[in-house]
Amino acid sequence: MAKHETPLLDELESGPWPSFVTDIKRQAEKNPDCWDILGLLELSFKERITHWKHGGIVGVFGYGGGIVGRYCDVPKQFPGVEHFHTVRVNQPASKYYSTENLRALMALWDKHGSGMTNMHGSTGDIILLGCRTEALEPFFWDLTHELGQDLGGSGSNLRTPANCLGQSRCEWSCYDTEELCHHLTMHYQDEIHRPAFPYKFKFKFSGCSNDCVAAIARSDFAVIGTWRDDIRIDQVAVKEYVAGKHPANGGSYIGGDWDAFSIKKEVLDLCPTECMWMEGDELKIDNAECTRCMHCINVMPRALRPGAHGGASICIGAKAPILDGAQFATLIIPFMEVSAENEFENVIDVIENVWDWWMEVGKNRERIGETMQRVGLPTFIKVMGLDPIPQHIKEPRSNPYVFWEEEEVPGGFERCVDDFRKRHAA
């Protein structure tokens, strides 16, 4: 039985879409505190102002993250949401669960919290919505001791790393995303559980440029699989695609009224660097020009595969729009070996180089992408100890000025005026 009248919210249950209002009502039948979520939101709709306060609590004992404190400013009216803290739980790599584990997690959250969840939050974590302050420690004890699971990151911590399912299921993965994600999660436990930076910092790992975890859009430090050698071509299978024996894109477009497969229209003409052509019925690729976008491989997976020499590109600085608009990460290192054999030492070196610089130069609440934008890419590349390469350039320059550093000029900026005057009289 509804505890509050919610005519405005009820409208959100009309229409063909799933509704969070319906979901919360269903949960409220089980846990009456949840009626107060609806009551509070209805009040906010009426008064056009939020009644959530936030800030404060950051963790359980010894932790400086993982819990996001939330309170409502009208607790007498809505006691069920007086405290409504969010708990972030580190998700398993690739989000593989057993049904047993899912049931145990839900039972645990019904016991200590509202029972409401968000599977998963944008960072990747399991988000458990709504519990009281006094429930936090008992919840944490059970989570760690019974389920062997841990909190994720929040605030100015390293955020919970996330990966695409990579080599566990995907033939395209150019490195072991799960292994790297797990290794760095363990290596940086201190940074995940306690604040470490002027602001948040996120890692994400995709096995190829299809980028199934959207690393390039959502992480400060994106590791995206790529290959160094040539795309592997099976010319027999190419002919079979051309003859219509295999459906394009693994059959994703079956049923639409597309014309018969055209390798020219659907592959060659759509290659962003125009580096593919046919010689008779042989497919040719100028691999030096290929930008490893995955398009041709996605269309003809039986015929084309990423090269055998896998590794990753490092892109830095994606962020959401709070300042200066949203931006994708910028390619910084085009290819890097990624191997568990050296415990990912080269990846860790790059990460720590970036952190040392950003902690020093970044302003309060400035994402690294904003710091890069402020100092300019040439400066950032220099800080990273890299030489500029054509891939760093987004478009031909529109600025006519060329700046030289003194050490780049033979003889430097010192000159002999007398010598100059011999050639140019004053």
Next chain:
Amino acid sequence: MGMSDEEIQAAMIEKATKSPKAQLYIKDFYKCDPDTKPRMIKNLANDLVKKGELMFWSSGSTTMYARPDRIKNEEGDSGVN
């Protein structure tokens, strides 16, 4: 000769006690010893939290540091997110 960890931590506590704002960013502590790397200052600040000299205060997206006696209760009312 640089400052010892204890000297830096004493300067951090003083800063957190006297600063006009109760909550400080980690960067506000860097100046306590400009010769020490930011990541070391971060470790010293987190150590002070462990000892109860400082506490964390987070908006959800940013974590700040404060002297526990300068924060009224856990429901600090700053509105940053």
